[in-house]
Amino acid sequence: MSSxxxxxxxxxxxxxxxxxxxxxxxxxxxxxxPGARVVAGCDEDSTTMGVEAAAALLATLPEGDRAPAGGLxxxxxxxxxxxxxxxxxxxxxLDLPSSAFxxxxxxxxxxxxxxxxxxxxxxxxxxxxxxxxxxPGSGDERTGGDGAAAFLFGDADHAVxxxxxxxxxxxEILDRWRAPGGVAAGQWEERFGxxxxxxxxxxxxRAVTDAAGGVAPDHAxxxxxxxxxxxxxxxxxxxAVSTTGSPVGHxxxxxxxxxxxxALDRAQPGDTILVLSVADGCDALxxxxxxxxxxxxxxxxxxxQLTCGIDVPYPTYLAWxxxxxxxxxxxxxxxxxxxxxxxxxxxxxxxxxxxxxxxxGFVHLPPQRxxxxxxxxxxxxxxxxARSAGTVATYTVDHLAFSPSPxxxxxxxxxxxxxxxxxxxxxxxPETITVGTRVTLTFRMLYTSxxxxxxxxxxxxxxxxxxxxxxxxxxxxxxxxxx
Amino acid sequence: xxxxxIRDRVAIVGMGCTRFxxxxxSSAADLLVDATEELFAATPVVNKDDVDxxxxxxxxxxxxxxxxxxxxxxxxxxxxxxxxxxxTGSEALRNACYAVASGAYDRALAVGVEKLKDSGFSGLVRSxxxxxxxxxxxxxxAPAAFSFLDPAYCARYGxxxxxxxxxxxxxxxxxxxxGALNPKAQFRSGVTKEQVEQAQVVAGRLGVLDCSGVSDGAxxxxxxxxxxxxxxxxRPLFIKGLxxxxxxxxxxxxxxxxxxxxxxxxxxxxxxFAQARVTDPATELSLAEVHDCFxxxxxxxxxxxxxxxRGRAWKDVLNGAFxxxxxxxxxPDGGLKSFGHPVGAxxxxxxxxxWLQFRGEAGQRQLDDxxxxxxxxxxxxxxxxxxxxxxxxxxxxx
Numbered sequence: 001m002s003s004x005x006x007x008x009x010x011x012x013x014x015x016x017x018x019x020x021x022x023x024x025x026x027x028x029x030x031x032x033x034p035g036a037r038v039v040a041g042c043d044e045d046s047t048t049m050g051v052e053a054a055a056a057l058l059a060t061l062p063e064g065d066r067a068p069a070g071g072l073x074x075x076x077x078x079x080x081x082x083x084x085x086x087x088x089x090x091x092x093x094l095d096l097p098s099s100a101f102x103x104x105x106x107x108x109x110x111x112x113x114x115x116x117x118x119x120x121x122x123x124x125x126x127x128x129x130x131x132x133x134x135x136p137g138s139g140d141e142r143t144g145g146d147g148a149a150a151f152l153f154g155d156a157d158h159a160v161x162x163x164x165x166x167x168x169x170x171x172e173i174l175d176r177w178r179a180p181g182g183v184a185a186g187q188w189e190e191r192f193g194x195x196x197x198x199x200x201x202x203x204x205x206r207a208v209t210d211a212a213g214g215v216a217p218d219h220a221x222x223x224x225x226x227x228x229x230x231x232x233x234x235x236x237x238x239x240a241v242s243t244t245g246s247p248v249g250h251x252x253x254x255x256x257x258x259x260x261x262x263a264l265d266r267a268q269p270g271d272t273i274l275v276l277s278v279a280d281g282c283d284a285l286x287x288x289x290x291x292x293x294x295x296x297x298x299x300x301x302x303x304x305q306l307t308c309g310i311d312v313p314y315p316t317y318l319a320w321x322x323x324x325x326x327x328x329x330x331x332x333x334x335x336x337x338x339x340x341x342x343x344x345x346x347x348x349x350x351x352x353x354x355x356x357x358x359x360x361g362f363v364h365l366p367p368q369r370x371x372x373x374x375x376x377x378x379x380x381x382x383x384x385x386a387r388s389a390g391t392v393a394t395y396t397v398d399h400l401a402f403s404p405s406p407x408x409x410x411x412x413x414x415x416x417x418x419x420x421x422x423x424x425x426x427x428x429x430p431e432t433i434t435v436g437t438r439v440t441l442t443f444r445m446l447y448t449s450x451x452x453x454x455x456x457x458x459x460x461x462x463x464x465x466x467x468x469x470x471x472x473x474x475x476x477x478x479x480x481x482x483x
Numbered sequence: 484x485x486x487x488x489i490r491d492r493v494a495i496v497g498m499g500c501t502r503f504x505x506x507x508x509s510s511a512a513d514l515l516v517d518a519t520e521e522l523f524a525a526t527p528v529v530n531k532d533d534v535d536x537x538x539x540x541x542x543x544x545x546x547x548x549x550x551x552x553x554x555x556x557x558x559x560x561x562x563x564x565x566x567x568x569x570x571t572g573s574e575a576l577r578n579a580c581y582a583v584a585s586g587a588y589d590r591a592l593a594v595g596v597e598k599l600k601d602s603g604f605s606g607l608v609r610s611x612x613x614x615x616x617x618x619x620x621x622x623x624x625a626p627a628a629f630s631f632l633d634p635a636y637c638a639r640y641g642x643x644x645x646x647x648x649x650x651x652x653x654x655x656x657x658x659x660x661x662g663a664l665n666p667k668a669q670f671r672s673g674v675t676k677e678q679v680e681q682a683q684v685v686a687g688r689l690g691v692l693d694c695s696g697v698s699d700g701a702x703x704x705x706x707x708x709x710x711x712x713x714x715x716x717x718r719p720l721f722i723k724g725l726x727x728x729x730x731x732x733x734x735x736x737x738x739x740x741x742x743x744x745x746x747x748x749x750x751x752x753x754x755x756f757a758q759a760r761v762t763d764p765a766t767e768l769s770l771a772e773v774h775d776c777f778x779x780x781x782x783x784x785x786x787x788x789x790x791x792x793r794g795r796a797w798k799d800v801l802n803g804a805f806x807x808x809x810x811x812x813x814x815p816d817g818g819l820k821s822f823g824h825p826v827g828a829x830x831x832x833x834x835x836x837x838w839l840q841f842r843g844e845a846g847q848r849q850l851d852d853x854x855x856x857x858x859x860x861x862x863x864x865x866x867x868x869x870x871x872x873x874x875x876x877x878x879x880x881x
Contacts, residue, residue, distance in 0.1 A: 331605060351783055394634055
């Protein structure tokens with residue numbers, strides 16, 4: 001595979017929920033700050049947010065041209081599993097061909113750049129995703145953020161941004177660390193990191209500027225797990241038009257990705273973007289935005305996603321992250337999903353692919369061998385519906401069900417073009433759902449049982465901007481059997 | 484198509500039923516002994532050794548025929564355990580009836596039992612085979628699944644949500660009032676309509692008092708050939724029709740299904756009424772015991788069973804049509820709502836009320852000269868269920 005020299009497509013994902021920093025501070029009598037912290041829902045993890053970003057990226061590409069030539073690299077500091085490639089679940093949820101390589105690049109903030117480099121080298125996709133936890137009252141809790149970004153690399157001819165130059169510095173510095181499985185990271189005195197990183201950053205900026213032929217950047221994106229470093233380095237590398245950091249706060253391996261996605265959302269053709277990611281060294285990139293950017297921007301800019309948040313109470317957030325143990329309902333814990341049936345039905349469970357009867361067109365969710373419409377046997381074709389929209393036929397709010405965040409909202413969804421299934425509703429307040437509400441699908445983690453995550457799809461109230469918001473042609477309702 | 488039925492070929496000649504409720508001091512085995520000993524005590528011409536075969540219905544209180552044989556110690560008799568969701572008790576009856584009708588056995592005992600209160604959980608606890616974790620039933624509780632009926636019914640028939648609420652409340656109020664007259668019911672006190680509507684919300688608009696009682700209990704019925712029935716009792720109960728259908732989860736996967744009906748109930752009722760030669764259930768029946776697992780379920784069943792016109796059951800409910808003094812008393816014993824719902828026993832408990840009513844032994848609930856009754860038992864949830872309908876009466880056609 002040839003070295004790919006440009007970003008062909010990109011997308012950022014900012015989860016919906018927000019915790020007001022004032023509320024965090026009030027609850028603990030701790031230091032406050034302005035605004036809100038972006039937090040992943042209780043049904044989101046680095047894998048599901050990675051799917052969100054990657055699916056949004058693929059949706060910007062023409063149908064039939066969506067499989068990356070190279071591998072899929074999932075970068076995170078919060079892997080949902082160890083000893084099992086989380087990238088495989090992302091690969092399955094995107095319904096990519098089995099011949100595609102998919103692997104994790106996990107461990108530190110720098111894993112984001114590692115995925116970038118690997119994907120750039122083989123024309124693949126870098127998916128960067130993180131749920132950042134911090135102990136209650138900590139700076140990480142207050143100034144961190146959750147989110148994901150995805151970048152597809154390819155020929156400069158098809159790029160929305162060329163990679164003009166790239167340099168790296170590496171250093172062993174005890175600035176940030178965390179034992180595997182630990183809740184929160186340790187950080188040395190902030191100013192130690194600032195002093196240690198500054199010379200590295202200076203060298204990297206000089207080198208990348210030289211390699212790029214001495215251009216001055218129009219935009220600079222500077223990120224670092226050490227807030228002091230990010231602040232100091234910005235002074236060394238200001239952009240003529242904008243100088244920004246992480247849009248959501250430090251987001252681990254997704255930090256640099258979200259920063260670049262945000263810059264691409266705003267950049268004009270011909271603009272140059274200097275990217276500096278200072279973590280265990282310094283990675284510096286010079287990008288040049290091409291004419292293609294106008295047509296290839298992600299439809300939901302990072303800045304827009306940031307504005308449409310739903311507040312979640314601080315104690316609820318703590319319960320979501322396992323930092324506050326909540327009284328469970330008097331219901332049994334669900335069983336863990338079993339390996340063999342999950343594998344047999346992987347295209348159903350992970351890619352929401354049903355089966356359409358070739359005789360009568362009835363769409364079966366999940367796939368069936370015998371048609372419920374005409375009783376034909378073994379005459380079906382796969383029917384992928386993960387990108388479909390649908391309508392709420394009826395719904396309920398279940399206060400009794402086992403849920404990491406009760407109550408559970410469930411809706412019967414009728415999909416455009418056929419098919420019905422009952423799904424949980426994600427990111428929703430009960431009052432936003434009614435019969436007739438338009439929904440699209442989102443890949444989520446329903447619950448974890450005995451160490452096994454149950455990934456499946458949920459309905460999500462369609463954005464008025466989404467293609468699925470309006471129903472193409474309402475299906476004529478056949479009369480139900482009244483005998 | 485040959486659903487021929489076994490009209491008047493078998494009869495129930497003895498029954499037993501424990502009080503339903505929270506039996507902290509009784510095991511499933513104890514409840515099995517209690518129900519069957521009550522039956523034998525009330526049917527002195529027969530004893531346990533005279534029973535040729537047993538059908539045991541239990542959803543989750545034991546596995547295999549051994550659950551019964553280790554409790555009752557019959558002398559090397561056939562015992563079959565059956566399970567069909569909440570219609571399990573009716574399934575035990577159905578199989579015992581067919582065994583006797585076939586001539587294979589002279590006396591078969593159908594027994595249903597459930598011991599729900601040992602789990603420590605609220606509501607029913609499922610026991611599912613290993614799966615991929617995508618089934619909606621895994622997360623959605625039974626009250627949530629049945630709560631789908633409420634907005635769907637309102638939407639289809641243009642019923643105002645307050646009127647619907649009033650109809651659901653009326654059903655809870657009625658069944659509690661009936662259960663208050665029943666010494667074996669789990670809940671022996673009436674409830675006010677305010678209590679129903681102010682109860683803690685469980686799912687959708689269903690509160691705790693819209694839900695059936697979670698309880699322990701057992702019930703038993705002795706089945707013999709109809710022509711021998713009078714050897715055992717002067718007031719036998721004759722089986723006129725028995726139907727069970729299982730849906731193909733059609734409603735759960737077909738956008739044409741609108742959650743205002745149970746097609747499985749419609750089909751089983753049609754079959755059972757044809758077997759029993761009932762042409763107009765609304766006028767021919769004296770009483771009905773129906774599966775009121777949640778209040779909107781009873782409402783929809785009134786239409787599916789042909790007791791009310793489509794879209795009008797809510798008005799009939801509010802007019803008192805299904806009260807003890809109404810045109811067709813429904814759940815005179817209090818139903819699942821107030822008698823309680825020990826799953827495997829419920830189908831036989833419904834039959835027990837018919838048995839008492841036909842014998843004139845229903846105490847304060849006694850109806851005037853009942854001649855024909857229906858028991859209806861549902862297992863599963865809207866869009867995805869099994870349904871059982873029996874027609875029974877005190878007279879055997881010549």
